[in-house]
Amino acid sequence: DIQMTQSPSSLSASVGDRVTITCRASQGIRNDLGWYQQKPGKAPKRLIYAASTLQSGVPSRFSGSGSETEFTLTINSLQPEDFATYFCLQHNTYPYTFGQGTKLEI
């Protein structure tokens, strides 16, 4: 199975900050990676697909980059509604595998 190592596991930030979250794949996955936001009791929401394509309706302060084994999610100018948990998902090979998640806190 492809291992996805996500860091950091938690992150403290303030409104207006810029934050970066990283996912590393144990082998090359081209750009077959998505980033998701999850709030307690809610369905995960896709933010980025194909590593760097912004999902329709998602604010442009979210961006993704990377390919093969290293990927980043950047959030510019944090807003109060951005405090949530973020995770990556590789869909290059079955079984799909996930990063461990990053809890973004104030």
Add this chain to the structure above:
Amino acid sequence: EVQLVEAGGGVVQPGGSLRLSCAASGFSIDDYVLHWVRQVPGKGLEWVSLINWDGDNTNYADSVKGRFTISRDKRRNSMFLQMNTLRSEDSGVYYCARAVGNLYSLDYWGQGALVTVSS
């Protein structure tokens, strides 16, 4: 509006069975590959199973193979997960999600159904 709504979660004893359902609205399941993903507190997310457009192709995580069965009902626009011989490690929140094709990203997810396996 695309919606996926899971149902059927609950508390079951080890060795027992449970059947989850996932009702889709706002789209036809005929056009999508459907997945089950579970989230165990403290252990993160784990992909569980998928079923393709016509139900001919299914795939399972090794951890559930031989115990879980995925199916879909075109008329009800729904997907199901029959879970047998449940273990404590099967406890968690089960999400259904869709993808436009095989080995594609999961674009919409449901809110999840809680399964607790405990004596």
